Amino acid sequence: MPSIDLVSAVASQWRQLPAVPARLRVGLSGGLDSTVLLHVLAALREQLGFELSAVHINHGLISGSAAWAAPCRQLCDGLGVPLLVREVVVRRDHPGGIEAAAREARHAALQEDADGALLVLAHHRDDQAETVLFRALRGAGVRGAGGMRVLDARRAIWRPLLDVPRRDLKAYAEEHALVWVEDPSNQDLRFSRNFLRLEVLPRIEARQVGASAGLARTGRLCAEAAALLDELADLDLASMGSTEARRFSRAAAVSLTPPRLRNALRRALDRAGALMPDEDRLCEAERQLRLDTVAAGWRLVLGTHALCVYRDDWWIELADLPSIPAAVPWDGRMPVLPWARGLVRFDPAVGQGLLAAAVMGACCEVRGRMGGERLRLRPDGPGRSLKNLLQEAAVPAWYRPLLPMLWVDGRLAWVAGVGIAAEFLCPSGEPGVVPGWSATD
Structure with a gap:
């Protein structure tokens, strides 16, 4: 040429x-x-x-x-x-x-x-x-x-x-x-x-x-055929009625034929940036995903990523879970603390979150779960075990040790994904602090 x-x-x-x-x-x-x-x-x-x-x-x-x-x-x-x-x-x-x-x-x-x-x-x-x-x-x-x-x-x-x-x-x-x-x-x-x-x-x-x-x-x-398979997988994933970002309905997934479900799994893994598992491993993942027992909590490592199920949700996440951090002190003013590949934020607000007067000047620290914790979420309600609250909040067992918890003068004030203790709730019109944890995959 x-x-x-x-x-x-x-x-x-x-x-x-x-x-x-x-x-x-x-x-x-x-x-x-x-x-x-x-x-x-x-x-x-x-x-x-x-x-x-x-x-x-x-x-x-x-x-x-x-x-x-x-x-x-x-x-x-x-x-x-x-x-x-x-x-x-x-x-x-x-x-x-x-x-x-x-x-x-x-x-x-x-x-x-x-x-x-x-x-x-x-x-x-x-x-x-x-x-x-x-x-x-x-x-x-x-x-x-x-x-x-x-x-x-x-x-x-x-x-x-x-x-x-x-x-x-x-x-x-x-x-x-x-x-x-x-x-x-x-x-x-x-x-x-x-x-x-x-x-x-x-x-x-x-x-x-x-x-x-x-x-x-x-x-x-x-490549053209693969693009069509990707379009089909995108349609199937969209029809799975995700309860939150990047989570999908297991009931909708298992209604698909085996080849179609494996196609959707490949697409979800690709979206997550995973190295693709071999055919035998993917077939085994698809088989186990269909078992009723996985609803209690299931996590299968597929190379760099893992396929997870809890109740009717399934999703893809990194295979390596972050280590549980040591306790981190909080002086009531720092807006952001690093925590388990994510960030704990404390955003100022009015009439929301924690009562600012209850945390400012107190001895505060963010730490992980140690076991036996109890939390009272409503002023007129009883204190309840954190284990039961985490189950109700649909938090998988392998995430629970990673959740950040705020302790104020030795009392549990907030648990990510669960809520704020009633005695620390900010009344309407009062300065408050809204805690939150943004975890990353």
Whole structure:
């Protein structure tokens, strides 16, 4: 493909974007693909009117990779493109392996402090074919076989070269005398993707011309099918009559057929940013979700996240529960206290919450549950065990130790999710303080 066609192809992809971005940030590895992408976008920036920058990530996993920043800087200086170089530390204990850990660390660093810039990556048609084949061999299903998208709106990623074969990128680079870095790890056949790219796909292409294009097309069709499944899952989740944000009705869920319920579970996990469990684990989660016994309280860890049920609610949350904090003193004036991956707030009010005069100047502290606490919520009512009140408030057992409680001069004044003790209630017209706890997943 002549260079003008490649430039025109990227410009055409630009015009198909639903919203015109003011800033583009190229993920620049220094290899052939990203070098060509940056060069093409630099040629288009004045015509299309966007700001262009680049970011280079060094994860330190390949010997000598620290030196790759130098040719990246030389290229950017020659094109007048600002370059940011970042170093990242890759988790060695990632559940998806070292490659998944490096990919996550790289993407996080690429998008850090993006300030609204659209991240542009240089994946091309051969990458797409490799991805589709790799995921299909792993039994990834329609979603996985869908491969990469030209525009990933959720993660603000654009791949304008996804329909372009790598040979055209190389022809462009040679025509413009571009210099790029060769990553030696790309030739290591111990990695499955390299084996597919270097050994399998060339043999398939030699036997059946156009096989890579066919695989890429299969990826696009699977992506369309996956989008339809997502739409169906969204409809099903919306019909589950959530009692609060991100909680869903279990009764409505178990009325679905098994494939449809698993589809909804996948969508809920994806929305929560979870790593997708394998098919057997998801089938087991769906089976247990249907058991009547889970209504008493059930929590199944699925990798990074957990599927939870309490009574008729089900939801997705982080697998790791926060640790129970030590007691935190409160002087009656601080508006915010950190608590268990969330915040306890004390907002001033009139005629609401705690009577300000009862807490100002008193010895106050926020602490977790220790057992045996009692609370009287109505002036004319009896004191009741906190255990019973928490059950009535539909608080799952694993949350109860995390709930912040305010003690004033040794007396229990407030429990998050339950209420304020009657003796501390603020009368109408009096200055008050409204406590609240905003927990985060």
